[in-house]
Amino acid sequence: MKSEVILHINGEQRSTVIRQADTLLVVLRHLELTGAKPGCLNGDCGACTVLVNDTPIKSCMMLAIETVGQEITTIEGLHDTAIQRAFVEQFAFQCGYCTPGFVMNAYALTTQKPDADEETIRKWLESNICRCTSYQEIEQAVRSVLVQKKR
Amino acid sequence: MIPFDVAYYRPSTIEEAVQLFSSLEAEGKRPLYYGGGTEFITLARLGRTFADAVIDLKSLPECRILSVTAHELTFGAALSLSTIEEANSFPLLTKAVREIADRTARNQITLGGNICGRIFYHEAVLPFLLADSRVVIAGKEGISEQSIHEVFEQYMRLSPSQFLVQVKIDAVYNKLPYVHTKRRQQGNTGYPLVTVAALKKDEKLRVAFSGVCPFPFRSLEVEERLNRKLPLDVRIANAIEALPSPVLDDIEGSANYRLFVLRHALLDVITALEGESA
Amino acid sequence: MIGKSVIRKEAWEKVTGKAKYTLDTVSSGTLHAKLVTSPYAHARIRDIRTEKAYAAPGVRAILTGEGLPLTGEDLRDRPPIAWEKVRYHGEVVAVVVADTLMQAEQAAQLISIIYEPLRVVGSPKEALAEGAPLLHENLATYQKGKYTYPEPGTNIAHRTKIRKGSMEKGWAESDVVVEASFSFSPSDHAAMETRCATAEIRADGTVVITASTQAPFMIKRLIGEYFGEEVGKVVVHTPFVGGAYGGKAPVQLELLAYLAAKAVGGRKVSVWNTREQDMVTSPVHIGMEATIKLGATKDGKITAAEMVFLFDGGAYSDKAIDVTRAAAADCTGPYHINNVWCDSLCVYTNHPYASPFRSFGHCEQAFAIERTIDMLAEKLQMDKLAIRERNAILPGNTTPTQVMLNKSNVGNLPACIARVRELIEWDEWQRIEINSRLVRAKGVSCSWKTSTIDTDASSGAIITFNTDGSINLITGVVEIGTGTKTVLAQILAEKLKMDINDIHVKMDIDTQTTPEHWKTVASRGTFMAGRAVLSAADDAIRQLKAIAACILRVSSEDLEVGYGNVFLRDDPSVYIPIKEIAYGYKYPNGNAIGGQIIGRGHYILRHLTPLDKETGAGKPGPEWTVCSHAVEVEFDKRDYTYRIIKAVSVIDIGKVLNEKAALGQVMGAMSMGLSFASRETFFFDRYERVLNAQFRTYRPLRFGEHPEYIADFVYTPQIDAPYGSRGVGEHGLIGMPAALANALSTAAQVPLNQLPLLPELIWRTKEGWFNDSV
Ligand SMILES: Cc1cc2nc3c(=O)[nH]c(=O)nc-3n(C[C@H](O)[C@H](O)[C@@H](O)COP(=O)(O)OP(=O)(O)OC[C@H]3O[C@@H](n4cnc5c(N)ncnc54)[C@H](O)[C@@H]3O)c2cc1C
């Protein structure tokens, strides 16, 4: 069951042939957008997080065909954003495998909830697993961006 | 990776959705209604579920309604849990859904999917059981509205061609005192060891559970025992004797431990609610 | 340069998602393999039928275990694909290769296998019990390393013995004795990138492998040894690795990828673990049962230590043998004890097989030792930090394997303890009741570690120059997340007094062009590769000076290299820029001398010796890093739940090379240790099948569950290390399980000697539910 679809990814239109049963993660990676990572394919780890209409979504749990007509943003669509700079400066990554997913989620959080309180930060960011860092570095990165936004 | 082919349909009316189901079935296919897709995709990947066609309910306007009137609150079955959470129109429901899965997953998981899916916790149903809600169901026979108690008995008793359109509660319920607690094996995310939701209406406690038995439930027998005029620990012990099935004993926790946790969860919930009336 | 928090070289690659990991490099046209795994933990394979699967669309090959050589690093006990018998749930029984992953998966379902279940062995104690089923009947015939001692007719793959001093004397000198037993089940590394590999065989027979591994050079060597490939014709590539923690030190999927490629005429095949497979099919974090007995004088001097470690090595020994040996080598913890008796066994069970886990056997044994020391302190009514201070190992003491310590090869433990005492405010209080339910309590521990690695392990480095005078740095250390490659660039920049931005680091490994670094394990990357880099820099400096001496007409002894120039030491105005000589020097008349400057260097650890079979005497590693740790918890006495409030580690690091990178390593390790200790375990059913091979039910620590981390350092230089720096990649982890268990034992007022410390465990221990069936 294949179809040709046009997906709106990072402001571009990408035409591609997909199986209707393909998840968004699989399709993005076939399009050589390999920033979103497979970590569990089960919705548990967040390594595959992208934005669909600005909402963080685990791309392993959504069919690509559902996103036709919607705006998809992947890590490849972020350029020199405050959250990326903060991740770099705070050493909020080590192996980097969870990083694209974490950055996408944190990007959505910091842009959409500039007033996020502790509880909101926790609720959002507990969606992703990082096995290398202590999370304290990630917390500092996110807080530093929120502080900038508030200024 | 779903190791079989699936055709994807996105009807825009209820009639079309039901119609699609029938015609696909007539073609010998195995269609399935589709909400957030999170459960379908993760089970399909492991070969634990199968469908050759999915009918996405997310474009049905009726399923996306979230309305609050003076008399009634209506929740569309295709609303995501985080939408419900942000709207916060029924605080007990907000509290219940906020503890399911994680925030990103809740952006996708739908109310209908949580209530009608196969993963047996169905934590979002607890507030609706307590609020004597009504469910709107669509199927070959048309659209009907019934009490949730007629349809939800351990799980949603729908025929394959039926789907949940909406859940409605009387507006009075979102003003009542409530308590919700979810206790896990460890930490802030994960399936429940014990979840207890409670409301107080007309000076009576209503209590519903998930994680205690292999299905969520509200039991009038349990409630009756909890409302007796006896010391609290006696009421709790009596109530536990009336649980509708043996307590779960699995990797989340042993049966004995669950009972221990349940006792304290009940203690806390009831103390909080009875304290409030005092 | 040294000590600065230089931004990691690959930082922007990683935060933009451009960094490539193994699976990101799989090109279209690659064939895909699906692993068919065993649903039984122990069974005879009666029959494997593959005809139907062969007929499925897209299938190119189906591999079974028939005729394959046995593999294993210390003891060859493992067929790459099970044959005749499966020994753990999740073991590979067949590999299906097809055009697409979906076709491979579909075909895999058509393979029918008939098993005859056998009695299972579910723990080391069961394995050692009289009449236990033998996992390896042919143990006696397996090929083994010279220092591996399997015990045929039993389930013991290896035994390490430590015999130091006289136990008789030790017990005689002691006034009190404590003894306790400890246990935990296997768990997982759970690196976010699951293990994967691709292989192809080129027309000329070159085997090209790309793998997510900590040991690319070991893959090359083993494929040579196991399958008779010419070692020079095996080329291994390793791009970025998405977390490893020891779990990517063993060689497993690479062998399957190689075999699969061979079966399809050399075409490229990708083998990739799903999360579920990664958790059980590939090697796991070892389990353990242990008994510790300590004797001490009234004033707290430990006079005797007797310990038995029964490690749950799982179905195959592989790297577990080494892990159990390392645990034994440092068995006392960082304490000076004159009389030591230790048996550390690598035991076969029907569990997934084990591999190193960050800290290599140390967080496991430290849990047992440090809990026992707390119990000893309680019995003696002594302060728990004071008893550790009293027994702290010092220069002039000997280790359990009888190595004499000096000021360089061991750090300053008393200083670490003193700092922890301050940071956790130990003297203020150790247990306080906040209200009728909540209590806060602190727990402490100490740890140490040397790296037990092969005595001939070496590391090499190459530096080449570019025409603008900038440098390319090439080493064999894999970038698994530790930031070592950036630290190496800092070492080089310091040495050559140049801008760190002018040092270009080759991030990926290609065993054909990258000099060998034994394995990226054991926190030894900075030390060994750092020494190699310094030696390569010396080599380049020598060459630069030689050519500059010729051009400047001075003696090369009078020259210095730095700031992009070669200049006269006493008159820097006489100089030549490096960029003018890095590719040879051209005189105004067109004559030229020299050529591209290529610096090369290497380092091999010196004077390491294997441990003696009977006494354990020997030198396992170059130095011992010491640390002290503390954890503060808030415990609910009614519910047995708790929050970890604060975690502290103080490590004698020698010298900090990159501050934020070092802190990140320590805190990340602490996080992993707390996660393991507080929640991670496999749950087995009575057939020894793993019930929770998913993150849904195997739940590592998440954001928001983390305590406040405090990492701090003490600085006792290791004289022979680059700038005196000691390895710290694992040390933050070692004492965490023990410190958490000590804090909770104090809080709950009951000895907690099992892991993970789930509230249910505390409840069960406290309320005496041990006979519970679960
Ligand atoms: C990461 C993760 C964590 C989870 N943790 C929890 C938890 O803590 N507590 C808990 O209670 N649950 C938990 N779940 C289960 C979860 O709530 C359900 O599985 C939910 O995911 C299904 O929602 P969905 O909209 O994605 O369903 P889908 O995958 O779309 O559908 C699931 C099933 O429900 C049926 N269905 C969907 N919508 C309707 C409808 N309107 N009418 C009739 N049938 C319908 C589908 O046919 C299908 O059989 C978790 C799930 C995930 C992925």
Ligand code: FES
């Ligand atoms: S890969 Fe999607 S959540 Fe883990």
Ligand code: FES
């Ligand atoms: S940086 Fe390695 S998993 Fe987060």
